[in-house]
Amino acid sequence: MAWIAKNSAGTQIERREQPYLTDELKAKFEAEVLPRYPTRLAATLPVLHELQHRYHYIPYQAIEEAAAFLGVAPAQVLDTASFYEEFWLEPKGKYLIMVCQSLSCELLGHGSLLEKIKSKLGIAPGQTTPDGRFTLMTAECLGSCGTAPCALVNETLYENISVDNFDRVLDSLQ
Amino acid sequence: MALSEPVLVKRIPTPPWGDPADRKYVGYDHFTATGGYAGLKKSLGMAPKAVVDVVKDAELRGRGGAGFPAGMKWSFLPPEDGGRRFLTVNADESEPGTFKDRLLLDFDPHLLLEGIAISMHACRLDTAYIYIRGEYHHQAKTLQKAIDEAYAHKIFGPDSILGLINNFWPQCYVHRGAGAYICGEETGLLESLEGKRGWPRIKPPFPAVAGAFARPTIINNVETLAMVGPIMERGAAWFKSMGKGRSEGVPPTAPASFGPKLFGVSGHVQRPGVYEEELGIKLSTLIDKYCGGMRPGSKFKAAIPGGISMGVLGPDQWDAELDFDIGKKYSCLGLGTAGVIVMDQHTDMVAVARNIARFFAHESCGQCTPCREGTGWMYKILSRIEAGGGTLDDLDLLLELSGSMGALPGTTICGLADGANWAVRTILNKFWAEFEARVSQRRSKVSLAAAGGR
Ligand SMILES: Cc1cc2nc3c(=O)[nH]c(=O)nc-3n(C[C@H](O)[C@H](O)[C@H](O)COP(=O)(O)O)c2cc1C
Ligand code: SF4
Ligand code: FES
Numbered sequence: 001m002a003w004i005a006k007n008s009a010g011t012q013i014e015r016r017e018q019p020y021l022t023d024e025l026k027a028k029f030e031a032e033v034l035p036r037y038p039t040r041l042a043a044t045l046p047v048l049h050e051l052q053h054r055y056h057y058i059p060y061q062a063i064e065e066a067a068a069f070l071g072v073a074p075a076q077v078l079d080t081a082s083f084y085e086e087f088w089l090e091p092k093g094k095y096l097i098m099v100c101q102s103l104s105c106e107l108l109g110h111g112s113l114l115e116k117i118k119s120k121l122g123i124a125p126g127q128t129t130p131d132g133r134f135t136l137m138t139a140e141c142l143g144s145c146g147t148a149p150c151a152l153v154n155e156t157l158y159e160n161i162s163v164d165n166f167d168r169v170l171d172s173l174q
Numbered sequence: 175m176a177l178s179e180p181v182l183v184k185r186i187p188t189p190p191w192g193d194p195a196d197r198k199y200v201g202y203d204h205f206t207a208t209g210g211y212a213g214l215k216k217s218l219g220m221a222p223k224a225v226v227d228v229v230k231d232a233e234l235r236g237r238g239g240a241g242f243p244a245g246m247k248w249s250f251l252p253p254e255d256g257g258r259r260f261l262t263v264n265a266d267e268s269e270p271g272t273f274k275d276r277l278l279l280d281f282d283p284h285l286l287l288e289g290i291a292i293s294m295h296a297c298r299l300d301t302a303y304i305y306i307r308g309e310y311h312h313q314a315k316t317l318q319k320a321i322d323e324a325y326a327h328k329i330f331g332p333d334s335i336l337g338l339i340n341n342f343w344p345q346c347y348v349h350r351g352a353g354a355y356i357c358g359e360e361t362g363l364l365e366s367l368e369g370k371r372g373w374p375r376i377k378p379p380f381p382a383v384a385g386a387f388a389r390p391t392i393i394n395n396v397e398t399l400a401m402v403g404p405i406m407e408r409g410a411a412w413f414k415s416m417g418k419g420r421s422e423g424v425p426p427t428a429p430a431s432f433g434p435k436l437f438g439v440s441g442h443v444q445r446p447g448v449y450e451e452e453l454g455i456k457l458s459t460l461i462d463k464y465c466g467g468m469r470p471g472s473k474f475k476a477a478i479p480g481g482i483s484m485g486v487l488g489p490d491q492w493d494a495e496l497d498f499d500i501g502k503k504y505s506c507l508g509l510g511t512a513g514v515i516v517m518d519q520h521t522d523m524v525a526v527a528r529n530i531a532r533f534f535a536h537e538s539c540g541q542c543t544p545c546r547e548g549t550g551w552m553y554k555i556l557s558r559i560e561a562g563g564g565t566l567d568d569l570d571l572l573l574e575l576s577g578s579m580g581a582l583p584g585t586t587i588c589g590l591a592d593g594a595n596w597a598v599r600t601i602l603n604k605f606w607a608e609f610e611a612r613v614s615q616r617r618s619k620v621s622l623a624a625a626g627g628r
Contacts, residue, residue, distance in 0.1 A: 036301075036347050038258065038387045044369030049308075049350055070369075083371035085353035086308045102270035103482055103529050104440040104515055140355065140533055141270035142309050145440035145513065146447045155311040 013060035020051060020062035021069055029069070040070045044080050048087055057088035093128040093135035095173050098152040101138045104145035113149050114138070116163045120170060133173070176452065177416065181404050181434045182397065183450045184208070186281045189464060194447065197281050199316060202323040205284040211329070213406035217292045218335060225296035229402060231410035233432050238264050238358075238395025239481060239510045240589075241498045243429050244402075248297050250382035251390050258340055260391040261294055261302040262367060262381075263399060265317075266351055266358035268307050269481035269593075270533060272513035274436040275396035277448045279306070279313040282400075283320035289399030290346060291329050291336060292406055297392055300342040305363050308352040317348050355537040359588045360393040362539065373541050374588035397436055418454025418497040431497035439465050441516035442472045453509075454497040457487065461516060472518035476604070480510030482530045483593025485600030505603070507596040523605040524612055527598050528556040534594035544579035545591035551575060552598055564613040572602055 033046045047070065051062050058081055067074040081087045099105075099114050118124060121134050128135040144150040147159035151166070158169060180191050185208055187196040205211065217225045230245030251259070263286070267275045278286055290302045306314050325331040330346045349367055351357045357366040361375035364386050385391025405413050413433045420430035431453040437460055440446045444466035451460065457477055461467060468474055477487045479496060485506035487494050494504050501508040517526065535549040555572055558564050576595035580586055602609055 036345070039368065041369040042367060042387075045350065045352060045366065049352065076370075080369060080371055083354065084308075084351075087352055101529075102533055103478075103526065104271060106525070106529050107441050107515070107517060107521065139309075140536060141268060141272070143267050143273045143276050143307065145271050145273050145515070146438060148440060148446075152309060157309075157312070 013064075015061050019065055020055060020059060021047075021065040025050065025054075026069060041072055041076070043070060044072075044077060045084075048077075048081055048084075052087060056094075057091050060089070094133050095153055096135045096137065097170075098137045098139035098142070099125075100140070100142045100144070100148070100150050100152075102141035102145075104141075105149040108148040110149040113151070113161055113163055113166065116167070117170070120167065134170075176455075177434055177450060180450055182278065182282075182285065182400055182436055183448075185210075185285075186277060188447075188449060189445075199280075199319075200282045200284060202284060202320070202327055205282070209407070210284055210403070211288055213403035213408075214288050214291050214295075214329070214335075217295055217406045222296045222298060225292060225406065228406060228410050229296070232405045232413040233410075233430055234398065234401055234405060234413070235429055235431070235498055236395055237397035237401070237435065237511070239269070239483075241429065241508065244394060244398055247382065247394070248293070248392060250380065251297055251392065252383060254298055254340070256340065258301065258342070258387070258389050259297070259299045260386040260389060261290060261297070261299040262360075262363060262386055262391055262393045263290060263302060263304040264358060264360065264363060264393055264395045265304050265306040265310070265313075266355075266363060267310075267396070267511075268355040268358050268537075269483060269511060269513065270530075271440060271478055271515040272438060272481045272511040273440070274438040274448050274511065274513060276310065276313060277436065277438075278396055278400050279310065279317055283317050284324070285400045285403060286317075286396055287320055287324050287329065287346065288403035289401065291324075291344070292402050293392065293394065293399060294339060294344050295336050298339055299392060300339040300344055302344075302346040303349045303367055303386070304347065305349050305351060305357070305367060307357075308350050314348055314350055321346055321348065354539075355533075356539040356588075356590060359590065362588065363393065364391065371539075373539050374590075376587055401433065417452045418495065421497070421499045421503075424499065429498065431499065435512055437464075437496070438511075438513040439516060440514070441477075442469050442518040442521075443467070443516050444469055454495050457494045457496060457514070458492050460496065460514065465516075468516070468518060472520075474516070475519045475521055476517045476523065476526075478513075478515040478517075478597075479506060480508070480512040480514065481593075482515070482533065482597055483589075484508055484510040485596040486526075486604055488604040506600050507592070522560075523601055523608050524556065524560045527601045528553065528560050530597045530601075531556050531594065534590060534597075538590060538594075542586040542591065544585040545594070548575050548579040548591065549594050552594065556598070559609065559612055562612070566610070566613055566615055568613060569602065569606075569609055572598060576602075 033043045047066050051058050063077050064074045067077040125136050125138045150159045185200045226248045234244045235241045330344050332343045334344050336344045354372050356362045357372040359374045362372040366372040381391045417432040435453045438448045449464040531553040535553040538545050538549045540546045555568050576599040580592035581589050582592050
C-alpha cells in the first residue's frame with residue numbers, strides 16, 4: 001500500500017565505504033538527466049531507477065547520497081522512494097517474479113498459476129527463496145490483459161502463461 | 175456502422191485488415207512513407223490558434239478515461255508570458271483491463287510523436303514529458319528509439335522544424351513511473367514528474383494554469399494525441415464522419431462521440447486483443463465480429479466497458495452501444511478507456527467485486543480518509559462475503575460506503591474513489607440476487623438502512 005509510512009528516524013542504516021552514487025554516475029546524471037528538468041528534485045525518479053538497476057535495490061545509504069546530489073533532504077528522497085511499488089528498499093532475490101492478480105488475469109487462471117509457483121518454490125508472495133534466487137510477488141495489472149494471465153520476471157514480460165510453460169521458464173532461470 | 179479503413183492501426187496489422195502476427199515496429203522511414211508527419215507539416219503552415227480550432231471543431235474527446243474535449247482543454251491555457259509551458263503525455267495506463275496505449279507504443283510510436291509535436295506547436299509548449307508506467311520496460315525503450323529518430327530528423331531538438339518555442343528548442347523526453355496507478359491521475363502524475371510521491375493535487379488551480387513546475391501544462395492521453403495527426407491531415411469533417419455523433423436529446427454544445435477508438439478486449443472471448451472501431455459500436459458486434467465470439471461453452475454474463483473503475487454492464491446489456499454517453503443510458507460510470515473485460519456465466523460476481531475492491535484499496539494514495547478507509551473496508555467486507563461470513567447488513571453497508579466516497583459526492587480529492595464506488599455499486603445493484611444468495615439473511619436489530627444510513 002502506497003501510503004504506508006517509513007521507518008522511524010532512529011533506524012540504524014547499514015553503511016559501506018565506497019559510495020553507491022559513484023562519480024561516474026553523478027557525471028552521467030549531470031550530463032544526461034538534469035538538463036531535462038527545471039528542478040533537481042525532478043531527477044529523483046530517474047536517479048532511483050538507475051540506482052535500483054545497478055544494485056537491484058536502493059540501500060538507505062544510496063538514498064542519502066542521492067539526496068545530497070539532488071540538494072534535498074534525505075527524508076524527501078525516502079518519502080518518494082517508499083511511495084512507489086517498484087522501488088525496493090530491501091535486497092531481493094536475483095529474479096523478481098511479479099504475478100498479475102488483477103481482474104482479467106484472475107478470470108483466466110492467475111490463481112492456479114500462483115499456486116503452482118508457490119508450491120514449486122516453496123515460498124509465499126513477499127518471500128525470497130533461501131538460495132536468494134527468486135522473490136515472489138503479486139502485482140496489479142501489468143497492461144497485458146489481452147494476453148492474460150501474465151507475469152513479469154525482472155524486466156521481461158511473460159504472456160499467455162500456462163502452468164506448464166511457466167514451469168519450464170522457472171527451471172531455465174539460474 | 176463500421177469503420178471503413180483503419181486510422182490509428184493503419185500501420186499496425188489488426189483484424190479485419192491484417193494479422194497481428196505481422197506486427198512490427200514502424201520506424202521513421204516507414205512512417206513518413208505511409209503519410210506520417212503530413213499532419214504536422216500541414217499544422218506548421220498554420221497559425222497555432224488555427225490548429226487548436228481544428229481540434230476543437232473535430233470535437234476530439236480525451237481517450238484517457240474522462241472524455242474531456244481536447245480542443246477545449248487546449249484553449250484553457252493562459253496567454254503566453256515568455257516563460258516555459260509543458261506537455262505531459264499520460265502513458266501510465268495502469269487500470270485493469272486497459273492495454274490499448276501499449277499497442278501504439280509498441281508498434282507505431284511516431285503516431286504519438288506526431289501528435290505531440292502538433293500540440294506543442296498549437297499550444298506553444300516547449301517541452302514534452304511522456305510519463306510511462308514503470309512496468310512498460312520494453313515500451314520505454316521502443317519509445318526512446320522513435321524519439322531518437324525524431325530528433326535526428328529535426329522534429330525535436332536544436333534546429334527543430336517547430337522553431338523556437340518560448341525561446342527553447344522543443345524537447346521530448348521519456349519519464350518513467352515506478353508502479354503506482356495513482357500517477358495516471360493527472361495531478362498525481364505531475365507530482366510524480368516533479369520527483370515527489372504521486373499525491374493528486376486539489377484543483378483549482380487546473381494544470382492548464384499551474385501544472386508541472388507551477389507552469390501552464392497540458393496533459394493528454396497517448397491515444398488522444400495519436401489521433402491529432404490524422405485529424406490535422408484530413409480535417410475535422412472527416413473525423414466527424416465517423417462515430418456515433420451526438421446522441422438524441424444531447425444539446426449541440428455538449429460533447430459527443432465522434433471518430434474511431436481503440437477497444438482493448440480481454441476476458442472470456444475467443445480472441446482478446448486491441449481493435450479499432452467507431453465510437454458507438456455495439457458490445458455484441460465487438461465480441462462477435464472482432465473477438466470471434468465468446469469462448470467455447472461460454473455465454474455472456476457481464477462486461478466492464480472500460481477499465482474496472484467504470485462499473486459493469488449486465489446480461490441484458492449485451493447490445494450496449496459503446497460511446498461516451500454510455501453511463502446514463504446503462505447505469506454505469508462511463509466508457510472510460512474502452513478496455514472491455516468480458517465475463518461468462520461461470521463468473522462469480524462476488525469474487526469480481528472483491529478483486530476490484532482489492533485493486534483500489536491497494537492503489538489508494540491515502541490522502542483522503544473516505545478513500546483510504548473506504549476502499550480498505552470495501553475489500554474487507556467483500557472478502558468476508560466471499561468467504562461466506564457476510565450478512566444482509568453488509569450489502570447495505572457497501573451501498574452506503576460507495577455512495578459516500580468520491581470526488582463526485584465531494585468527499586475526496588481525486589476520482590480514484592469514484593471508480594472504486596461505481597465498480598462495487600453497479601456490480602451489487604445489477605447482481606443483487608447473487609450477493610443475497612451468498613450472505614446469511616440475518617440482520618442486526620438496527621439495520622443501517624432502517625437507521626437512515628443511506
Ligand atoms: C485514478 C485515476 C487514474 C487515471 N489513470 C489514467 C491513465 O493511466 N492514463 C490516462 O491516460 N489517464 C488516466 N486518468 C485520467 C487522467 O486524469 C486525465 O483525465 C487524462 O490523462 C487526460 O487525458 P485525455 O483528456 O487525453 O484523456 C486517470 C484518472 C484517475 C482519476
Ligand atoms: S481519492 Fe483516494 S487516490 Fe485520490 S487523492 Fe484521495 S486518497 Fe488519494
Ligand atoms: S489484469 Fe493482468 S495484465 Fe491486466
